[in-house]
Amino acid sequence: MAATASMSSSVQPEASTSSGATSAAAAATVFQRLHPSQYLSRFLAQGYRPDGRKVRSWREVSVNVGSISTAHGSSLVRMGDTTMVCGIKAEIAEPSASTPNEGFVVPNIDLPALSSSRFKPGPPGDEAQTYSNWLNDLVVSSRTLPLSSLIIAPGKAAWVIYIDVVCINYDGNAFDAAVLAVMTALKNARLPRATYDDDSGRTICSRTERFPLQLGRIPLSCSYGIFESTHLLPDPTSFETRLLPTTLTIALDESDHACLIRQEGLGGVLGASGERVIGEAWGMAEERAKELRELLED
Amino acid sequence: MSATFDRRRIPAPEHSTPPIYEPLPSSSENEAGPSRRTDRGPLESRPIFLKTGLISQANGSGYIESGGVKIACSVYGPRPKPPPYSPQGSLNLEVKFAPFASDPRRAPLRDTEPLPLSALLTQSLLPTIHLHLYPKSSIDIYLVVLESDALSNVLSAGLTVASAAVADAGIDMYGLGVGGVLMDKSSVDGGVGVGVEEDGLLLDPSKDEETRAKGMIVVGSMPALGKVTNLFLTGEVDVDQAVDMIDKAISASKETHTILAQALVEGAEERGIGPVPAA
Numbered sequence: 176m177a178a179t180a181s182m183s184s185s186v187q188p189e190a191s192t193s194s195g196a197t198s199a200a201a202a203a204t205v206f207q208r209l210h211p212s213q214y215l216s217r218f219l220a221q222g223y224r225p226d227g228r229k230v231r232s233w234r235e236v237s238v239n240v241g242s243i244s245t246a247h248g249s250s251l252v253r254m255g256d257t258t259m260v261c262g263i264k265a266e267i268a269e270p271s272a273s274t275p276n277e278g279f280v281v282p283n284i285d286l287p288a289l290s291s292s293r294f295k296p297g298p299p300g301d302e303a304q305t306y307s308n309w310l311n312d313l314v315v316s317s318r319t320l321p322l323s324s325l326i327i328a329p330g331k332a333a334w335v336i337y338i339d340v341v342c343i344n345y346d347g348n349a350f351d352a353a354v355l356a357v358m359t360a361l362k363n364a365r366l367p368r369a370t371y372d373d374d375s376g377r378t379i380c381s382r383t384e385r386f387p388l389q390l391g392r393i394p395l396s397c398s399y400g401i402f403e404s405t406h407l408l409p410d411p412t413s414f415e416t417r418l419l420p421t422t423l424t425i426a427l428d429e430s431d432h433a434c435l436i437r438q439e440g441l442g443g444v445l446g447a448s449g450e451r452v453i454g455e456a457w458g459m460a461e462e463r464a465k466e467l468r469e470l471l472e473d
Numbered sequence: 474m475s476a477t478f479d480r481r482r483i484p485a486p487e488h489s490t491p492p493i494y495e496p497l498p499s500s501s502e503n504e505a506g507p508s509r510r511t512d513r514g515p516l517e518s519r520p521i522f523l524k525t526g527l528i529s530q531a532n533g534s535g536y537i538e539s540g541g542v543k544i545a546c547s548v549y550g551p552r553p554k555p556p557p558y559s560p561q562g563s564l565n566l567e568v569k570f571a572p573f574a575s576d577p578r579r580a581p582l583r584d585t586e587p588l589p590l591s592a593l594l595t596q597s598l599l600p601t602i603h604l605h606l607y608p609k610s611s612i613d614i615y616l617v618v619l620e621s622d623a624l625s626n627v628l629s630a631g632l633t634v635a636s637a638a639v640a641d642a643g644i645d646m647y648g649l650g651v652g653g654v655l656m657d658k659s660s661v662d663g664g665v666g667v668g669v670e671e672d673g674l675l676l677d678p679s680k681d682e683e684t685r686a687k688g689m690i691v692v693g694s695m696p697a698l699g700k701v702t703n704l705f706l707t708g709e710v711d712v713d714q715a716v717d718m719i720d721k722a723i724s725a726s727k728e729t730h731t732i733l734a735q736a737l738v739e740g741a742e743e744r745g746i747g748p749v750p751a752a
């Protein structure tokens with residue numbers, strides 16, 4: 176009770192400054208803060224999400240490629256309000272003794288304190304570590320960047336591709352946006368032609384010749400949350416994510432083969448078999464991936 | 474090496490080096506001659522793009538592109554601070570470089586530059602904020618550098634974007650803080666500047682120019698009040714010239730101040746807050 180009183184009094188100044196329409200909006204904000212899950216379920220009952228889209232629809236996506244000159248390849252993805260920047264940096268290292276014919280790929284996702292009040296400054300938190308691992312699984316297991324294509328001289332020199340994703344604005348579904356950012360940045364990347372000099376033992380890069388990376392399968396990810404075991408919600412926002420005990424992520428390549436499927440949390444949809452839920456999500460993911468792939472082609 | 478093993482990130486090979494490029498053909502080096510600015514005048518700064526309110530999760534935010542620098546900044550607060558009681562608000566500022574923001578790559582944990590930079594920026598920004606109005610609260614300012622060239626430019630653009638974000642968050646300020654950089658290249662280039670640039674001063678130096686600087690000064694100021702909030706001078710400059718450089722940097726800051734004010738008005742209008750009626 177006391178909490179309710181203090182909460183509404185803190186919002187009061189906004190409400191008192193203006194007329195009826197805005198005070199109704201302020202009342203909605205108060206309701207959203209105090210009873211978030213009722214707030215969401217009322218929207219869903221009407222067939223809409225709190226951000227104005229239909230229950231089964233995705234947010235708009237825009238991609239901006241190559242805007243960071245200090246990186247070998249870069250991309251900025253906006254998915255609704257979620258903004259991700261990916262930069263590719265290539266360095267040279269000696270291949271490890273056990274795999275003399277392979278280079279390295281090092282993908283990392285950073286969710287800095289800048290992007291949302293839920294993150295603290297300092298080393299990567301749980302969520303960032305989880306996403307980094309998923310991204311690593313995705314890029315390595317689906318052979319997006321065949322490691323053998325990164326070799327300069329077997330056993331002597333190979334490329335290390337550092338893929339760093341930084342979140343600028345976190346409004347949910349960071350993983351989908353990050354995967355799209357990584358794939359567009361990898362397509363955008365241009366590396367200098369490198370030659371290994373046996374006599375000096377050094378690798379020298381050309382200033383004029385550049386080449387694109389050899390890409391294998393290009394997976395794109397689609398994420399869902401399940402609300403109150405009834406609604407399958409694609410592309411959840413930051414507000415919705417907190418209310419979704421179950422999340423589902425499916426990544427598909429260009430021939431709609433799965434590269435990664437993750438379900439977190441217990442639960443499914445009441446009255447529907449797990450098979451049906453996955454099937455439904457998969458079908459929606461196929462359509463969404465097709466849309467995203469068009470952005471990838473430009 | 475293994476002592477600093479980082480379990481929170483995907484492991485990278487223990488040692489990797491940035492690409493080494495073949496030497497430039499010597500003839501082209503001679504042809505280029507001692508470099509001089511061709512794209513703009515010596516006391517002209519590069520265009521600035523500044524926008525507020527792009528980070529929806531934050532209380533206030535700003536994004537700046539100035540020359541080869543791109544910085545996103547967000548402000549959280551004033552938010553309640555845990556005890557002990559403090560009569561004044563506290564300001565926390567953190568600068569972070571994206572690993573791809575500079576050449577060579579900045580490996581996380583090995584990068585030591587952000588710390589002094591954060592301290593300098595805090596000092597520049599501190600005098601602009603009415604902290605005494607926010608007891609028991611903290612104001613957290615985070616900057617992420619997405620692309621950088623010269624460090625001085627990061628500092629000056631950082632101050633400009635941070636005060637834009639603080640103002641966007643609706644936090645009371647004395648005035649908007651603006652950064653300006655001026656370098657002195659007079660004797661280093663062996664008198665190249667004579668004739669065209671009478672005193673060899675350059676405003677808003679690029680990375681190449683900065684490496685050849687004899688002395689450099691970064692000025693944080695509140696142009697609206699005619700006050701300096703922080704000075705950071707490196708190199709070798711005599712007193713008279715330092716004063717001259719400060720003057721020139723401040724007058725250049727006035728232009729940046731106009732851009733900053735304009736961006737704030739546009740940001741407010743986009744949010745649906747109309748222009749304040751004249752009293």
